[in-house]
Amino acid sequence: MTEKILKLFKSEIKAINIGIDLFYKSLKQQGVRVVHVIWRRPPELEKEIEEILKSIL
Amino acid sequence: MKIINVVKRNIFLDSIQILHISEEVKKLPGVIDAAIVMGTDLNKELLEKEGLLLDEGRKAHPNDIIIAVKIVDESYKDKVLSEIEKMLSVIPKAEETYYSIDDALAVLRDANIAVVSVPGQYARDTVIKLLEKDIHVFLFSDHVPLEHEIELKKMAIEKGLLLMGPEAGTSIINGVGLGFANAVNRGPIGVVAAAGTGLQEFTVLVTLGESGISQAIGVGSRDLSEAVNGLMTLQALTALEEDSETQVIALISKPPALSVQKRIIKYIIEKGRKKYVTCFIGGKEFDVPNSSKGRIIQTFTLHAAALEALRLVSKDLYERAYERFTLSKEEILRIAEKEFNRLDSRQKYIRGLYTGGTFTYEALVLLDFLIGNVYSNTPLKKEFALRNPWRSFKHTIVDLGAEEFTAGRAHPMIDPTIRLQRILDEAKDPEIAVILLDFVLGYGAHHNPATAHVEYIKRAKKIAEEDGRYLVVVAHICGIDKDPQNAAKQEEILKGAGVITLPTNAMAVLVSAIIANRGIANNKLDAFYEYYLARH
Numbered sequence: 001m002t003e004k005i006l007k008l009f010k011s012e013i014k015a016i017n018i019g020i021d022l023f024y025k026s027l028k029q030q031g032v033r034v035v036h037v038i039w040r041r042p043p044e045l046e047k048e049i050e051e052i053l054k055s056i057l
Numbered sequence: 058m059k060i061i062n063v064v065k066r067n068i069f070l071d072s073i074q075i076l077h078i079s080e081e082v083k084k085l086p087g088v089i090d091a092a093i094v095m096g097t098d099l100n101k102e103l104l105e106k107e108g109l110l111l112d113e114g115r116k117a118h119p120n121d122i123i124i125a126v127k128i129v130d131e132s133y134k135d136k137v138l139s140e141i142e143k144m145l146s147v148i149p150k151a152e153e154t155y156y157s158i159d160d161a162l163a164v165l166r167d168a169n170i171a172v173v174s175v176p177g178q179y180a181r182d183t184v185i186k187l188l189e190k191d192i193h194v195f196l197f198s199d200h201v202p203l204e205h206e207i208e209l210k211k212m213a214i215e216k217g218l219l220l221m222g223p224e225a226g227t228s229i230i231n232g233v234g235l236g237f238a239n240a241v242n243r244g245p246i247g248v249v250a251a252a253g254t255g256l257q258e259f260t261v262l263v264t265l266g267e268s269g270i271s272q273a274i275g276v277g278s279r280d281l282s283e284a285v286n287g288l289m290t291l292q293a294l295t296a297l298e299e300d301s302e303t304q305v306i307a308l309i310s311k312p313p314a315l316s317v318q319k320r321i322i323k324y325i326i327e328k329g330r331k332k333y334v335t336c337f338i339g340g341k342e343f344d345v346p347n348s349s350k351g352r353i354i355q356t357f358t359l360h361a362a363a364l365e366a367l368r369l370v371s372k373d374l375y376e377r378a379y380e381r382f383t384l385s386k387e388e389i390l391r392i393a394e395k396e397f398n399r400l401d402s403r404q405k406y407i408r409g410l411y412t413g414g415t416f417t418y419e420a421l422v423l424l425d426f427l428i429g430n431v432y433s434n435t436p437l438k439k440e441f442a443l444r445n446p447w448r449s450f451k452h453t454i455v456d457l458g459a460e461e462f463t464a465g466r467a468h469p470m471i472d473p474t475i476r477l478q479r480i481l482d483e484a485k486d487p488e489i490a491v492i493l494l495d496f497v498l499g500y501g502a503h504h505n506p507a508t509a510h511v512e513y514i515k516r517a518k519k520i521a522e523e524d525g526r527y528l529v530v531v532a533h534i535c536g537i538d539k540d541p542q543n544a545a546k547q548e549e550i551l552k553g554a555g556v557i558t559l560p561t562n563a564m565a566v567l568v569s570a571i572i573a574n575r576g577i578a579n580n581k582l583d584a585f586y587e588y589y590l591a592r593h
Contacts, residue, residue, distance in 0.1 A: 001217040005296040008169055008193055008219070009272060013233045016161050016192070018183060019174030022073045022471070023197070023236065026500035027172070029541065030240075032233050035153045035161040035168070039175045039183075 062114035087133030096121040097465030177201040196222030210288040225275035226253025239499035240539040244269020247303035251310040254413030262363030266378030271302040281313035312340035336362035339422035355593040360563040393571035399527040409454035409493040417456035427570040484517035498536025507550035533565040
């Protein structure tokens with residue numbers, strides 16, 4: 001099942017970059033259509049609250 | 058002169074953004090030296106060494122940012138600190154920046170590939186979200202738990218997608234470089250690689266050999282481990298088998314786990330229809346049935362892999378490339394002799410300071426054959442592990458991209474600081490004969506690594522000279538003229554500082570070994586050319 005990969009090989013690359021913005025810049029430098037997502041560490045919940053949430057969700 | 062340390066909390070910048078600010082701060086009026094770094098132990102040690110660490114900085118935690126600046130006098134303090142504050146708060150943002158994947162995809166609805174470099178422990182959720190949307194993923198992150206890698210790769214395969222990584226340094230899809238990649242030509246050779254700089258060296262050599270790359274798929278360094286079982290390698294090979302642009306397929310890796318190697322080779326022999334070059338660096342020959350001989354070629358260095366892939370495209374290409382990459386034995390001996398004649402009797406060791414992991418590994422394999430007993434932070438055998446990776450011992454090859462050198466810092470291909478200091482440290486050792494370096498060019502890498510190094514190389518040679526010694530510096534540049542750094546210019550700069558440059562890593566290692574050893578037995582040299590630079 002490689003249709004989607006073969007389709008990618010025939011398509012113009014359109015990229016989403018998540019994390020290090022250097023890779024966004026190097027894609028831009030190559031003339032690639034790219035959007036950048038700034039990644040933020042998810043807030044860490046107090047362990048106790050996490051347990052309560054787990055039990056009710 | 059005054060040193061200031063300020064610790065900042067809750068600022069989220071990646072190591073490359075921090076490096077950029079550091080460079081800008083050094084240019085401010087009144088600043089003698091500066092380093093803005095994450096508060097990891099490694100970075101604190103380096104600040105201490107540079108004389109930039111005060112008690113305030115010593116107290117910083119790994120997630121804090123330490124601003125360490127040496128200024129001319131107190132009068133510059135307020136101005137400098139307020140400029141730094143401004144830089145930290147106004148990080149130039151990418152033109153099209155979003156705070157969520159959904160927002161970004163609302164704008165680029167037909168995105169077909171994602172480059173993900175979030176911290177490894179958080180990669181799973183991000184990648185699942187992308188695969189669910191039928192987006193192929195290039196996953197640069199390291200420290201992704203092994204069970205996540207297996208889960209994600211199985212999911213990608215189920216959906217018929219590529220998951221390149223984790224720990225994929227590079228891929229080239231439709232001529233577009235992802236991660237660290239060179240501006241290589243397009244052409245009939247496809248690549249699947251579990252080795253980042255291995256993929257870079259191969260694709261560069263194929264381009265210099267006047268052919269090109271259809272697709273180069275990095276699968277991540279663990280793909281050929283027993284646990285991951287070559288999941289993505291097989292997916293990528295199957296796709297390249299069906300890709301009409303690909304005539305020849307190269308498979309590049311350290312030796313896979315035996316069971317995985319069997320599985321992959323079985324696929325190539327039984328299901329493969331295209332021509333193959335395998336390059337299991339430091340591996341052993343496997344059996345190929347007569348019916349597949351000539352279609353499946355085995356090589357054990359990147360140098361030989363590129364030549365053999367070119368040969369499978371055309372004999373003419375191979376012959377021209379052979380001339381270009383493979384210096385004759387006489388030429389190699391001539392270059393080496395000219396250098397070793399200038400050494401004194403104490404100088405006998407090679408110190409390889411590498412930025413590329415595959416280059417490190419290839420150097421270790423080749424030196425093990427040529428001279429033996431080579432120490433490293435990533436040794437071939439446990440007994441040759443360096444006690445302290447920061448200090449070389451006898452013959453040493455160091456991978457400066459390994460974790461102990463990169464915690465909270467940009468990779469040495471981007472930030473050469475650690476290697477520059479190490480070059481000076483090595484030069485002080487009276488027993489050192491050769492410093493061996495790799496220069497990896499391409500998108501994502503340092504914009505001018507040769508210039509960043511020459512001042513230090515000259516200083517290192519001077520340190521040796523003042524001690525009555527001559528220091529040999531050998532380098533290989535992995536790059537092409539079309540790369541943003543321009544390989545020809547980089548070579549010219551290095552040669553100007555007395556560096557001997559060689560066309561491949563294998564050649565650079567061979568010359569270094571002959572120099573350190575003051576020659577080589579004829580039968581050993583013949584065996585090197587026969588085993589490592591030719592087909593099997």
